[in-house]
Amino acid sequence: MAIVASVVLVIAAGAIGVALVGNSYAFDERHVEIPMTGGNLSGVLTTPKSGEAQGVVVMVHGDGPVDATQNGLYDPWFDGAAASGYATLSWSKPGVGGSDGDWLAQSLPDRAAEVGAAIDWAAAQPDVPTSTIVLWGASQAGWVIPEVVADRDDIAGVVAVGTAINWLRQGQFNLQAELDHEGADAEQRARAEAASVSTNALLERGASYEEYLGETTEVDPMTRERWGFVQRNFRADATSDLTRAATHHMPWLLLAGEHDRNVDVHETAEVYRGIFGRDVEVTWVDAVHSMARPMVDDSEFIGFVTGVFWPRALLAHGVIDSYRGFLDQVTGSH
Numbered sequence: 001m002a003i004v005a006s007v008v009l010v011i012a013a014g015a016i017g018v019a020l021v022g023n024s025y026a027f028d029e030r031h032v033e034i035p036m037t038g039g040n041l042s043g044v045l046t047t048p049k050s051g052e053a054q055g056v057v058v059m060v061h062g063d064g065p066v067d068a069t070q071n072g073l074y075d076p077w078f079d080g081a082a083a084s085g086y087a088t089l090s091w092s093k094p095g096v097g098g099s100d101g102d103w104l105a106q107s108l109p110d111r112a113a114e115v116g117a118a119i120d121w122a123a124a125q126p127d128v129p130t131s132t133i134v135l136w137g138a139s140q141a142g143w144v145i146p147e148v149v150a151d152r153d154d155i156a157g158v159v160a161v162g163t164a165i166n167w168l169r170q171g172q173f174n175l176q177a178e179l180d181h182e183g184a185d186a187e188q189r190a191r192a193e194a195a196s197v198s199t200n201a202l203l204e205r206g207a208s209y210e211e212y213l214g215e216t217t218e219v220d221p222m223t224r225e226r227w228g229f230v231q232r233n234f235r236a237d238a239t240s241d242l243t244r245a246a247t248h249h250m251p252w253l254l255l256a257g258e259h260d261r262n263v264d265v266h267e268t269a270e271v272y273r274g275i276f277g278r279d280v281e282v283t284w285v286d287a288v289h290s291m292a293r294p295m296v297d298d299s300e301f302i303g304f305v306t307g308v309f310w311p312r313a314l315l316a317h318g319v320i321d322s323y324r325g326f327l328d329q330v331t332g333s334h
Contacts, residue, residue, distance in 0.1 A: 048082040109147065165238050
C-alpha cells in the first residue's frame, strides 16, 4: 500500500506540473452580454495577449446545451485564433450558462438569426475587430452557417468542423456507425432500425409527444422538449443554403474526422466540393466527430485525465495547425 501511495503521489506531482503547461494559453478572456429579442446571451470575447486582433472568429455551436467555452474545451481553438491574430466571440446557448431563453425552443433558422444578430452586435462594439469575420461551426452548425453566409456580405471565411448535410441521412448514418462500433448482433440491429423507422414515421405525420411516447420502442425516449426541437428541424438539408452561400466566393475549410461516427463527412466533403469547387479545402484528420483523438474518445479515464492535465492533447494532431493556417490564408486574402 505504501508503494502504491508513493506512486500516486509521484503521478499527482507530475500531473500538477503538466497541468501548468497544458493549461497555459496565450489569450485574454472577458465576459460579454449580447442583447437579443427576449433577453441577453452570456458570452466571452477572447483576444490575443500579444497585441491587437485583426479579425474575429464567431463560434457557432453544434447540438446540445453548449456554454460559451464548451466547459473549457474551446480553449485550444481560442488559443489558435489568438496566435493568428484573431479575437473569438462565443456565447452560451439560450437557457445555458446565464443566457436567457431555451435553445430547445429554437428552429435552425432561429439559430441563424441569432448568429446574425450577434455579428451585428459585435460590429457595433468599438473594441471588437469585425473588419475580418470568420465563422467557425461544428456539426449541427452545418445547417446554420450556410444560411448566415448566404444572407450577409461581411463574412470572410468559414471553418466547418464535422458538419452535416441532411438531418435524416445523418441520423441513419449515426445509427449504423454506432451499431458497428458497439458490435451489435442481428437482433439488436433489427430493434434499433425498427425504432428509428417508427420515430421517423411519427415525425413525418406530426405526431404529438404523447403519441410518440405511446408508440416508440427506443430504449431512451426523447424528452418532450427534445421531441419538439426535432419536430421543428428534422427536415433540414443544407444543400440549398450552401448553393446560395457559394455565390460569395469565400474560402471554406472542412475539418473531417476519419473516425466520425456522428456525421457522414465523406458525403459532406463530396457536397462541399461539388458546390464550392476550389473555394473549399477539405482536411482529413485522425479524429472522431469532436476532433478529439480516438483514444481520448474511447476511454473515459484517458479523456478525463487529458482534459484536466493536458487539454491541448485532446484534439487530434494537425487540427489547430490547419485552423491557424486557414486563418492566416483568410488574413492574406482579405
